[in-house]
Amino acid sequence: MSISITNFLASELTNRPFFVLIGEKTDYSHSPLIHNTALKFHSINASYYALNVSENEISSLEYLFAHQNFLGANVTIPYKRLVMSHLATLDEVAERVGAVNVIKKEAEGSLSGYNTDVDGFLRPMKIKHITPPKRAVILGSGGASAAVVEGLRSMGTYKIYMVSRNPENVNHNDAVAVISYSDLNIMHPIDAVINATPVGMGNLIDQSPVSAETLRHLNPDLVYDLIYKPQTTKFLRLADSLDISHIFGGLLMLVYQAAKAFQIWTDKPFPEELVLESLKAKLSE
Numbered sequence: 001m002s003i004s005i006t007n008f009l010a011s012e013l014t015n016r017p018f019f020v021l022i023g024e025k026t027d028y029s030h031s032p033l034i035h036n037t038a039l040k041f042h043s044i045n046a047s048y049y050a051l052n053v054s055e056n057e058i059s060s061l062e063y064l065f066a067h068q069n070f071l072g073a074n075v076t077i078p079y080k081r082l083v084m085s086h087l088a089t090l091d092e093v094a095e096r097v098g099a100v101n102v103i104k105k106e107a108e109g110s111l112s113g114y115n116t117d118v119d120g121f122l123r124p125m126k127i128k129h130i131t132p133p134k135r136a137v138i139l140g141s142g143g144a145s146a147a148v149v150e151g152l153r154s155m156g157t158y159k160i161y162m163v164s165r166n167p168e169n170v171n172h173n174d175a176v177a178v179i180s181y182s183d184l185n186i187m188h189p190i191d192a193v194i195n196a197t198p199v200g201m202g203n204l205i206d207q208s209p210v211s212a213e214t215l216r217h218l219n220p221d222l223v224y225d226l227i228y229k230p231q232t233t234k235f236l237r238l239a240d241s242l243d244i245s246h247i248f249g250g251l252l253m254l255v256y257q258a259a260k261a262f263q264i265w266t267d268k269p270f271p272e273e274l275v276l277e278s279l280k281a282k283l284s285e
């Protein structure tokens, strides 16, 4: 369960070193399980907590970051951009994506920002030696989509289409073409289709962001859904039924973005197998 930042700062939990997740609604996050498993594995004297930060508590971030026992943070919706103003340095990837999902307190007390979603997205494909897609479609225009754009660019994808329900409202750079869902039906061939929307999880669990007809028309070799709960979404089942060669779910991305964050914070290897097993057990509950 999460704690409000105000209650956390007033609590005894801050009496020992801590890492936190900062977001508006962090109650269902798996990050505490992931990072507390890794901290325990290395017998590191610190705990990880998920904090809910409402709009009127944003000023408390300053006290959190200045706290003597604060070691680092993950950042999620809607604060991945906002936290940047608190940081002394940004790594290149975070700068290019324009979003920070990891903060580290350096030994001398300054704060550095990183983006590990890009690495998390790429690693499952690198492990499988996937040929970089030349033309890719990303569904959704949020923070995860920006990390996917950066990941694809670094792989050498030269044509990236970002699909939005309201393309006219999307701020984008020249690297991507923003299109609507109906445009997908006049577009092909496409090498990869990536779902970076929440369609397929929570109360949208029975839905796919695109129909079987659209997916058949696009005819990609690779389909990737960033969603990790459920591990097999309706979108991935459609891809499977169309015999698409390479199919990726979001669970490994979740583990690998956390692995990189843990290495940044502690300089220690992340116990990937152990964390993956704990997560799978939790997700099947």
Ligand code: NAP
Residues within 6 Å of the ligand: 077, 117, 120, 139, 140, 141, 142, 143, 144, 145, 163, 164, 165, 166, 170, 195, 196, 197, 198, 199, 201, 204, 209, 226, 227, 228, 250, 251, 253, 254, 255, 257
């Ligand atoms: P987000 O900002 O809330 O949403 C992403 C985009 O999806 C929105 O900007 C919106 O784009 C589109 N969208 C939202 N609701 C929709 C709906 N009902 N129907 C169709 N499109 C909708 O979320 P995010 O942080 O980018 O994350 C997106 C997904 O990636 C989530 O499912 C999240 O769990 C997953 N994720 C996974 C990992 C991982 O490690 N596996 C990491 C990050 C995120 P338009 O308004 O332009 O259509």
